């Protein structure tokens with residue numbers, strides 16, 4: 001079978017940077033490295049990192065207390081994930097007596113900065129995204145209590161009166177078209193609203209590459225990444241929107257050879273949190289599948 005891999009498949013630079021920071025500390029000083037919640041949303045990679053002395057503490061939403069024994073704190077490092085955290089969480093983590101290293105993706109930092117500047121000027125912030133996602137939870141912390149996560153038109157229509165200063169931003173991993181549709185809906189009630197398209201370049205590249213693969217006449221898509229990874233699920237959703245059959249899998253173990261043998265050319269992409277070793281394994285195994293004879 002011919003396998004066409006998306007150029008952007010796999011780790012984005014923000015995730016790669018966070019992993020490098022954590023690995024650097026673990027390797028250099030052989031110090032225990034703790035991350036405030038899972039460093040990336042990929043089970044296989046988290047297992048690998050655990051073997052290197054990088055351990056998750058806290059929780060997915062960075063809301064629970066961090067459990068690190070008192071005697072271990074002095075020698076340890078606590079790394080903040082690419083998703084970022086709220087200023088309150090930062091204050092809490094810094095109070096623990098563990099060396100603190102912020103690996104927030106600079107693209108998330110840009111969104112936080114925009115919110116912070118406008119909140120200071122009295123703006124209410126509408127955030128297009130998932131209110132339960134750690135990135136949105138962190139961003140909410142910069143809104144000075146005037147942050148409103150929305151995901152649908154209904155959410156926009158249910159907003160309270162936001163006053164005359166409104167800014168609209170997006171979680172970095174949302175669909176561009178959806179963001180503009182939501183921003184336009186907000187503008188119907190607040191024509192003066194400031195709109196900042198804060199979807200990151202890495203997300204846009206991954207979304208754009210679905211169209212690139214489609215144009216290369218692939219017959220189906222394989223999207224690799226955690227079933228709980230928001231950005232991978234969105235990629236799979238986008239691939240399905242093309243009308244082509246789409247298979248979302250976490251590892252090569254999920255390949256259904258008989259099913260996939262019906263295709264001659266398949267497009268492969270992977271979420272921003274999918275490690276290279278999983279992508280390679282899936283691509284190699286797909287390439288080895290002999291397409292079923294036609295007719």
Ligand code: SF4
Pocket residue numbers: 012013014015082083105106107108172173200201202203272
């Ligand atoms: S998806 Fe974008 S914002 Fe998120 S870590 Fe990657 S580059 Fe940064």
